[in-house]
Each structure stands twice: as structure tokens, then as C-alpha cells.
Amino acid sequence: MIHIVTPENQHLFRDEMEQAYRLRHRVFVDEMKWTDLAREDGREIDQFDNAHAVHMLYIADGQVLGYQRMLPSTRPHLLSDVLPQLCEGERPVGPHIWEWTRYCVAPGHRERGRALSPVANALLSGIVEWGLASGISTIIIEMNPLWLLRLVQLYFRTTPLGLPQKVGDEDVLAVTASFDRRTLLRLQEMRGNNLRVLAEPEPTVRRLAG
Template sequence: MRLLVIDGRDIARHASLMDEAFRLRHRIFVEELGWERLRKPDGREIDQFDVETARHFLILDERDNLRVYTRLLPTQWPHLLSDAYPQLAPRGIPRGPQIWEWTRLAIDPKYRGDGSWSRGSGEMARAVVEHCLANGIEQMTWEGHPVWVTRFLEMGFWPTPLGPITDIDGGPVIAGVMDVTPDVLDGFAGRGIAATPLHAVMA
């Protein structure tokens, strides 16, 4: 397995892989989860935040097939919480150069395991944390189903809600913020996610 981290300004250099990533996003969030407002005729889930400031994470298998995807967005620029779902944080949205938004975790169904954790989500989460620690990112904001509060606790985070659970498009959604510290890596060790399990390449 290997991890590619692609800056938004370099998408054109990795057009084939990013096309696969956008198609995986559409398959998971539209076709599987039913987020119809994201449906696109070309089968690619691309939004207004897939710009130069975005950072894309791709886990590839031995044949360079995409298995897991996720994205980080810098909060000092427009991002989902600030521009799409500000109602999820009625008391204010944490923003700053050391705070990034974690969004769009998509896992190929063939790479999932049983239970709330999967091999793919665990490996990607650890890769994201290691990337944050290496690049001065101290906090991450996020929005998603309330079950993620429990999952983040299992990973070793201490998520803090930014507002109440809110119904969006027929489902419960909550936003939160959490610190990224070296202690978080202990949570991965406890779940059997080994240190640096992937060969990481900054593309």
C-alpha cells in the first residue's frame, strides 16, 4: 500500500487518479448514502472546495488502484463548515492556519471490515494524523453523523461539539473540533493500526 498526498494545485498532474477519486466520492456519498443534492451527470462528486488550497489523500493498493480517499481544507479559506453548514456551529467556527477541516472520507466497499472501524478508515485516519503532526496542523474541524463522536473517541481524539445535532437532507449531522496531538497515535496502536503502515509520498 502507498499513500499519495496531492495538493489542489497539482490535480492536473494526477488527472487519472483524481478522476478515480471523484468517482469514488460519487459512488459512496451519492449512490450509497443517497446525498442526491451531490449527484452529477458525469458520476464525479466535485464541489466548490476542490480548489488549489485543498489537500487530497489517496491510499492505493499494490496495483495503484484507489482504495481510500479523504480531504483536508484550510479553515482560513472557504470550506464546508464556514460556507455550506455554518448553522452547525452557532457559537462560532474555529479558523486559523493551524486548523484544517477533515472531510469526504470515502472507502472502497471491497476494502472495508466489520464493525465501526475498517482497515481502510483506520489506516487513513492514522495517515491524516501523522500528516497533521508533521505539518503544524494542531486542530481539525469536521461535520458528519453523530456516530463519529464515538469513532473519534475510539481513535484517541477528544472531540468537542460545535453545536447541536441538526437534521440535514433527512439525516442527523453534528459538527465538532478536536486537537491533534502525539497522544492520539496511542489510540491507533490500541486498535492495531501500526505506526506508519503506508509508504507515504507527497505528490
């Protein structure tokens, strides 16, 4: 299940958030060699892990197997403050537009070939479920250009914001990706069920008692 963590309930997910920060460090620093993000404590945290961030965690048996972060486009985010060169025109801004960042899946739970892994499908489905319920219809993504075709196949309507540019050792492209009910149906079709992936919020008393 995908659990949404915000400042209001983050105290209920202290252990899971620690796992998430360490997963981020393992993926982005150890694997992808984004050495600027390295920290001695092995936790990848940046200036956008603030009161406005929405964290989404895939948790199974107490283990965080996948993670992603959503940032409002109306506040400072990667495209506005770190990678503005990726946007050649007017930067997309609005309450219905959020930025998708720090997507990562634990080794052993990633896709092989073209099919999305169950964790990856759930993370993407979580964005769409959350967005449809929250009046959000578009995400900003800074990504490898090879992801373009995959997003289109998942029924995201993608629009490049500029040409790919080198960021570190990788080509990175900024896009907007809009979604609707058809996107969710497509993701459900691919995983073979229409069950909700977002976990229902747990009562605070019950969570603390556990």
C-alpha cells in the same frame, strides 16, 4: 499507502483523482442519496476542490480504495459557507485548524463492527501524520453523532460546536477533534505496527517515466 495530492503534484495523479471523484459520487450520491451532488458524468466535484484543497488517497495496486479531503479553516469551507447553522458559537478558525471532508472508503474495504478497517485506519493515521508534520492539531468534522464515541476511543479530543441537526435524511453534528502524538500511537496500536502510512513524494521524472 496514503498519497497527498495538491495543485503542485496533481498532474502526477490524474487517473487516481478521476477514480477518487467517481468514488465520491458512488458513496455520497448513489449510496447516501445526496442527490444535490449528482452529476451526469459520475464525478462528484464541488466548489471546494480548488487550489487550497489537500486530497489524500489510499492507493493499492493502482486502485483508489479510500479518499478524504482537507480544507483550511482560514478559507471558505463547508462549515463556513454551506452548513453554518451547525455552529452555535464562534466558528473555529486558524492555521492549525483544517476541515475534514468527503471521507469515503470503497465497498469491500470498510469496517465490520467496531474495528476500523485497514483503509479507514490508514486514512485517519494519514491526517495525524500530516498534521503533526505541518503544525495542524485540530480538524473540523460534520458527521453522524454516532462517530463521537469512536473518535474518543481513537484519542481524538472532541468538542461539539452545536446540537445535531437534520441535513437531508441524516442527523449531522459539527465538532472539532484535536489530536497529538498519543492519537497516532493509538492508531498504530490498533493496526499492530508503527509504520508510516504517508507515501514519500515520488520524483517527478520517475513518476512520468512510469
